[in-house]
Amino acid sequence: xxxxxxxxxxxxxxxxxxxxxxxxxxxxxxxxxxxxxxxxxxxxxxxxxxxxxxxxxxxxxxxxxxxxxxxxxxxxxxxxxxxxxxxxxxxxxxxxxxxxxxxxxxxxxxxxxxxxxxxxxxxxxxxxxxxxxxxxxxxxxxxxxxxxxxxxxxxxxxxxxxxxxxxxxxxxxxxxxxxxxxxxxxxxxxxxxxxxxxxxxxxxxxxxxxxxxxxxxxxxxxxxxxxxxxxxxxxxxxxxxxxxxxxxxxx
Numbered sequence: 573x574x575x576x577x578x579x580x581x582x583x584x585x586x587x588x589x590x591x592x593x594x595x596x597x598x599x600x601x602x603x604x605x606x607x608x609x610x611x612x613x614x615x616x617x618x619x620x621x622x623x624x625x626x627x628x629x630x631x632x633x634x635x636x637x638x639x640x641x642x643x644x645x646x647x648x649x650x651x652x653x654x655x656x657x658x659x660x661x662x663x664x665x666x667x668x669x670x671x672x673x674x675x676x677x678x679x680x681x682x683x684x685x686x687x688x689x690x691x692x693x694x695x696x697x698x699x700x701x702x703x704x705x706x707x708x709x710x711x712x713x714x715x716x717x718x719x720x721x722x723x724x725x726x727x728x729x730x731x732x733x734x735x736x737x738x739x740x741x742x743x744x745x746x747x748x749x750x751x752x753x754x755x756x757x758x759x760x761x762x763x764x765x766x767x768x769x770x771x772x773x774x775x776x777x778x779x780x781x782x783x784x785x786x787x788x789x790x791x792x793x794x795x796x797x798x799x800x801x802x803x804x805x806x807x808x809x810x811x812x813x814x815x816x817x818x819x820x821x822x823x
Contacts, residue, residue, distance in 0.1 A: 576651030716809025
């Protein structure tokens with residue numbers, strides 16, 4: 573089972589090496605690694621090219637943003653399973669892909685997801701959020717649930733059947749895609765109960781209150797795009813679920 577891993581980057585020289593090293597250190601032997609760069613202005617391209625043929629495919633050209641670049645990577649991917657690892661994230665350990673593939677084979681599922689930790693962007697040893705996702709139950713999206721996008725490994729056939737990331741949304745296209753795949757079309761998903769990805773804190777949807785408000789409006793739009801209606805409290809619960817991820821670290 574070939575696994576395609578896609579890293580999308582724009583001006584990510586400060587962090588891209590961590591992402592690349594975490595992919596190249598994986599013990600699973602059949603990995604295709606694609607790096608999609610949005611024509612960076614810093615030395616991102618030099619860093620990526622320094623790895624030579626260890627990176628299967630490198631594309632550097634202007635794009636229409638994060639999700640357009642992800643779609644480009646998906647179109648180029650040839651693996652049976654696709655994972656997306658952002659340029660400021662990295663896999664928690666070297667056996668992540670191996671364990672993911674084992675679960676795909678055992679469960680005969682369409683997608684696998686796991687847990688994630690958020691760390692200080694400067695000191696990556698300092699954990700700021702610990703997101704234990706838990707097993708999915710049908711209808712959980714109505715109660716504010718979603719799996720961490722960077723931990724999701726999805727069969728390429730699902731993208732071919734149900735589509736890729738919408739460019740209508742700026743920060744919630746990953747939420748819309750997972751809502752569409754899991755809640756609307758009920759693909760078969762399996763939970764790998766361990767931390768798969770380390771993420772640096774921050775990000776487009778959470779950096780400011782203004783951005784969080786925009787993300788909430790986009791989340792609502794994601795339901796409309798799919799012809800679905802959330803409960804009145806669904807999109808209030810989504811950010812509130814994060815409180816439990818932070819509080820243990822404050823004690």
